[in-house]
Amino acid sequence: MGESIGYMSPHCASPAFTNSIMELPRMSLWAIWSFLLLSSIHLPCFFGSTAHFSNETDLLALLKFKHLITDDPLHSLSSWNHTLHFCHWQGVKCAGPRHPQRVTALNLTGQNLVGSLSPFIGNLTFLRRIDLSANSFYGPIPEEIVRLFRLRYLVLSINIFTGEIPANLNHCFKLQVLNLYGNQLTGRIPTELGSLSKFTYLNLGRNSLAGSIPPSLGNLSSLWYLRLRENSLEGNIPDDLCQLVSLKNLSIGVNKLSGTIPPRLYNISSIVMFDVQLNRLHGNLPPNLGLTLPNLQGLYTLGNQFTGPIPVSLSNASRLLVIDLDNNSFSGSVPMNFGSLKGLFQLALWGNELGIGKDRDLSFLDSLTNCSSLQMLELAYNRLSGMLPDSIANLSTQPTWLSFSSNRIFGSIPSGIQNLVGLTALDMGGNFLTSVIPNGVGKLNKLEVLYLDSNGLSGKIPPPLGNITRLYRLSLQENKLSGRIPSTLGEIPSWLGNCLSLEYLGLDGNFFQGSIPPTFSSLKGLRYLGLSRNNLSGKIPRYLEKFDLEYLNLSFNNFEGELPKQGVFGNASRVSVLGNSKLCGGIHELQLPPCSSQASKKRGNSLTSKVKFSVTGVVLCLISLSCFFTILYRVRKSRRKPFAVLSMEDPFVIVSYAELFRATDEFSPANLIGTGSFGAVYKGILDRVGIMVAVKVFNLQQQGALRSFMAECNALRNIRHRNLVKILTFCWNIDFKGNDFKALVYEYMSNGSLEKWLHREGHDQPRRNLKFAQRLNIATDVASALDYLHNHCQTSITHRDIKPTNILLDDDMIASVGDFRLARFLSEVARTSSAGMGGSIRYIAPEYAMGGKASTQGDVYSYGILLLEMITGKGPTDDMFKDNLSLHHFAKLAFAEGVMEIIDPQLILEEAEVIQGNENQINTRNRMHDCLISMVKIGLLCSAKYPRKRMQMRDVVAEMHTIKDLYSGS
Numbered sequence: 003m004g005e006s007i008g009y010m011s012p013h014c015a016s017p018a019f020t021n022s023i024m025e026l027p028r029m030s031l032w033a034i035w036s037f038l039l040l041s042s043i044h045l046p047c048f049f050g051s052t053a054h055f056s057n058e059t060d061l062l063a064l065l066k067f068k069h070l071i072t073d074d075p076l077h078s079l080s081s082w083n084h085t086l087h088f089c090h091w092q093g094v095k096c097a098g099p100r101h102p103q104r105v106t107a108l109n110l111t112g113q114n115l116v117g118s119l120s121p122f123i124g125n126l127t128f129l130r131r132i133d134l135s136a137n138s139f140y141g142p143i144p145e146e147i148v149r150l151f152r153l154r155y156l157v158l159s160i161n162i163f164t165g166e167i168p169a170n171l172n173h174c175f176k177l178q179v180l181n182l183y184g185n186q187l188t189g190r191i192p193t194e195l196g197s198l199s200k201f202t203y204l205n206l207g208r209n210s211l212a213g214s215i216p217p218s219l220g221n222l223s224s225l226w227y228l229r230l231r232e233n234s235l236e237g238n239i240p241d242d243l244c245q246l247v248s249l250k251n252l253s254i255g256v257n258k259l260s261g262t263i264p265p266r267l268y269n270i271s272s273i274v275m276f277d278v279q280l281n282r283l284h285g286n287l288p289p290n291l292g293l294t295l296p297n298l299q300g301l302y303t304l305g306n307q308f309t310g311p312i313p314v315s316l317s318n319a320s321r322l323l324v325i326d327l328d329n330n331s332f333s334g335s336v337p338m339n340f341g342s343l344k345g346l347f348q349l350a351l352w353g354n355e356l357g358i359g360k361d362r363d364l365s366f367l368d369s370l371t372n373c374s375s376l377q378m379l380e381l382a383y384n385r386l387s388g389m390l391p392d393s394i395a396n397l398s399t400q401p402t403w404l405s406f407s408s409n410r411i412f413g414s415i416p417s418g419i420q421n422l423v424g425l426t427a428l429d430m431g432g433n434f435l436t437s438v439i440p441n442g443v444g445k446l447n448k449l450e451v452l453y454l455d456s457n458g459l460s461g462k463i464p465p466p467l468g469n470i471t472r473l474y475r476l477s478l479q480e481n482k483l484s485g486r487i488p489s490t491l492g493e494i495p496s497w498l499g500n501c502l503s504l505e506y507l508g509l510d511g512n513f514f515q516g517s518i519p520p521t522f523s524s525l526k527g528l529r530y531l532g533l534s535r536n537n538l539s540g541k542i543p544r545y546l547e548k549f550d551l552e553y554l555n556l557s558f559n560n561f562e563g564e565l566p567k568q569g570v571f572g573n574a575s576r577v578s579v580l581g582n583s584k585l586c587g588g589i590h591e592l593q594l595p596p597c598s599s600q601a602s603k604k605r606g607n608s609l610t611s612k613v614k615f616s617v618t619g620v621v622l623c624l625i626s627l628s629c630f631f632t633i634l635y636r637v638r639k640s641r642r643k644p645f646a647v648l649s650m651e652d653p654f655v656i657v658s659y660a661e662l663f664r665a666t667d668e669f670s671p672a673n674l675i676g677t678g679s680f681g682a683v684y685k686g687i688l689d690r691v692g693i694m695v696a697v698k699v700f701n702l703q704q705q706g707a708l709r710s711f712m713a714e715c716n717a718l719r720n721i722r723h724r725n726l727v728k729i730l731t732f733c734w735n736i737d738f739k740g741n742d743f744k745a746l747v748y749e750y751m752s753n754g755s756l757e758k759w760l761h762r763e764g765h766d767q768p769r770r771n772l773k774f775a776q777r778l779n780i781a782t783d784v785a786s787a788l789d790y791l792h793n794h795c796q797t798s799i800t801h802r803d804i805k806p807t808n809i810l811l812d813d814d815m816i817a818s819v820g821d822f823r824l825a826r827f828l829s830e831v832a833r834t835s836s837a838g839m840g841g842s843i844r845y846i847a848p849e850y851a852m853g854g855k856a857s858t859q860g861d862v863y864s865y866g867i868l869l870l871e872m873i874t875g876k877g878p879t880d881d882m883f884k885d886n887l888s889l890h891h892f893a894k895l896a897f898a899e900g901v902m903e904i905i906d907p908q909l910i911l912e913e914a915e916v917i918q919g920n921e922n923q924i925n926t927r928n929r930m931h932d933c934l935i936s937m938v939k940i941g942l943l944c945s946a947k948y949p950r951k952r953m954q955m956r957d958v959v960a961e962m963h964t965i966k967d968l969y970s971g972s
Contacts, residue, residue, distance in 0.1 A: 286310035341369030357385035389413035727820035844878035866944025875906030
């Protein structure tokens with residue numbers, strides 16, 4: 003058949019007819035008509051046999067489709083061959099009696115196909131339905147698809163399509179359903195989609211679409227499903243959407259939308275799902291919301307800036323299942339009539355300003371006893387006051403999730419709490435509870451997490467707590483408890499040996515005592531075993547030698563006797579026994595003393611000092627995986643997220659690949675927040691803690707990535723400072739394909755990097771406005787972090803890569819220094835020859851380029867360049883800095899003639915606005931001017947060519963605080 007798609011089959015016409023056709027362009031219309039009449043004997047071939055012509059067209063198009071499939075693991079296309087007519091191929095459906103051999107549907111959903119989508123699909127002109135969802139199609143959506151003017155359903159969801167949505171999809175004027183959810187599409191939502199009058203379903207969620215929501219979508223009068231969530235859409239919600247009178251599902255959450263919700267949107271009475279979560283919206287919810295949206299089942303506004311009271315009228319929306327208003331600024335009382343919502347499943351109100359400071363703040367709980375389906379109640383981080391009513395015991399037996407933490411609740415824990423037998427987690431920490439912990443808590447057999455910390459509880463720990471076999475997180479600190487820890491919470495439970503499929507077991511950082519249970523010999527599938535920082539004793543079982551363990555952590559216990567040498571014990575990088583003073587023997591690299599029977603034996607030749615150092619470095623680096631979490635054990639986060647099923651304050655918590663896979667929505671490009679030399683960083687919400695995190699995934703195929711992973715672990719294991727990025731946990735696992743996977747999980751910094759505030763993100767993007775006071779605070783924060791690393795750690799640490807992209811900003815614009823992949827301990831540097839060329843161009847100290855060793859003065863140089871960049875708004879790699887002109891020289895020349903000539907124009911504008919706004923602010927302007935001069939001076943001194951002429955960071959911190967005092971007028 004070749005490529006002759008648009009041609010009639012050559013054997014259909016006679017030679018005379020074919021030759022006549024070739025003459026058609028030369029003939030008049032009358033002649034053509036006469037010719038056709040005279041040639042009527044051939045008309046069946048020319049018109050009537052178009053089915054034969056179309057057969058070949060559709061067949062060829064399908065074969066071209068198959069040709070671009072590079073992997074078909076389920077052999078879904080095995081039937082696509084010449085032994086069957088293509089109408090009988092898997093996934094292919096042909097038309098009915100009128101066009102019996104034309105393809106009308108292509109349905110290959112969930113077949114794990116890999117490949118690109120052939121543009122020849124545009125030749126299947128009778129197609130009405132395409133469903134290629136849940137595969138791995140990549141590349142752009144071919145423009146030729148717009149030729150399918152009969153198309154009604156186009157479903158390409160959950161693939162890897164990239165590029166933009168074809169703008170002229172409106173040519174498919176019969177299109178009713180468009181589902182492109184879960185791809186990697188970029189660009190804007192085409193305005194032309196608004197002309198598809200037959201649209202009923204539009205799902206563009208979980209892509210990387212940018213720009214604003216096109217107002218033209220308001221023309222889709224038949225649309226009942228609109229999902230645009232999980233993109234990067236900005237701007238206001240267009241008022242035109244209020245014209246969607248048939249809308250049932252509105253899902254535009256997890257974007258960057260701002261402004262208020264158009265009031266008329268609340269009047270679309272057909273709405274069932276109202277999802278605007280995790281945007282930048284503000285305003286009040288209308289008081290009659292439950293009346294205007296009577297069919298509402300799900301209300302999601304979490305993670306915005308809504309204020310005002312919760313509408314009492316919500317109780318009129320009798321079908322409500324979920325009310326999620328978390329993390330806003332709602333105030334006032336919780337409505338007393340939620341009990342009329344019989345089907346209410348989740349009521350999430352944490353992170354607001356609810357409560358009026360009266361004893362009756364919690365009386366609304368009485369009405370919730372009528373909600374027989376209630377499973378999740380989140381009230382943490384509010385201002386609720388009063389005693390927990392006894393009616394809490396009358397909640398349905400369904401609740402699995404109760405969170406009251408960080409309120410102003412006082413009195414005792416109601417004894418009737420034992421009736422809530424379905425609870426898996428209970429969080430009452432951070433209140434003013436007193437009296438004893440009721441024994442009835444021990445009857446909550448399904449309980450996995452119990453937080454009662456930071457209260458005024460007294461008495462003994464109830465022994466029945468030890469009977470809750472599923473309990474794996476118990477937080478009782480900061481109370482007035484007394485007596486002994488019950489024996490039921492001591493030794494490691496032997497029944498763990500029954501978990502024959504167990505791969506990861508982390509029991510680090512508890513108070514376990516006794517020996518490792520003999521029943522553990524059954525856990526032959528274990529890949530990780532962590533028992534560090536307990537009070538375990540006895541000998542280390544020999545059966546562990548036979549396990550295929552990736553890592554074994556037995557450090558800081560009281561084990562004794564000879565350490566085995568086989569299996570995992572034969573690799574110093576996979577085992578840690580540090581802090582067990584009674585252990586002996588083992589392989590030489592672990593440097594344990596010889597056992598008494600070996601003391602008289604002569605030791606073999608020792609390794610050279612250089613090799614010793616290398617091995618020790620590896621051991622220490624791996625030991626750090628357990629050690630650096632101790633900082634989280636000692637420091638309680640100022641704003642622990644409510645109801646953390648697994649607190650990130652745990653001294654040693656490893657997350658699995660599957661957890662990170664879910665948290666980042668399968669490492670979706672929509673959640674990608676940065677890339678680097680050794681991997682990528684994603685944002686996500688970790689299920690077990692319910693907080694936003696940043697996940698740094700290392701590309702282990704890249705040379706040096708593993709070393710980078712270990713370096714960050716090693717550097718961060720024992721350091722803690724408010725201006726250092728907080729590492730929460732890590733993942734040392736394998737992915738779903740069996741490949742090694744390593745990642746670090748950090749506290750998410752919502753305002754991104756300093757780089758994005760100082761410079762444009764693109765030529766079409768404006769700069770963010772960074773005020774002088776913010777720059778001053780950030781510069782002070784970074785100086786404080788470096789001073790801590792240089793002068794206040796047990797061993798001085800050099801960062802070696804200070805630059806704006808490594809300075810991260812939180813909600814309050816507090817800066818933290820991150821990316822410790824190049825960090826070095828000075829005790830290590832003293833034993834090495836040079837620093838190498840680590841760092842970023844134009845931020846690197848000159849001596850590093852000459853082969854000098856890493857030193858604190860190298861960090862000082864980078865800080866000086868950073869400070870000058872913050873003041874001038876120009877980076878050291880700016881186009882103007884070439885030949886012999888650098889940022890340092892640029893600032894130095896201006897310092898003698900007038901600093902204000904080089905100041906960032908945004909700061910000049912801010913200065914003018916200060917004066918214009920208030921004539922009495924002249925003193926503020928003068929102070930700002932003096933501060934800028936002082937900061938330029940510090941920047942120049944720190945970035946001096948010779949290290950001995952640079953400032954010390956302790957002096958920089960003192961000077962920066964002096965400048966802050968000057969600016970504040972104190």
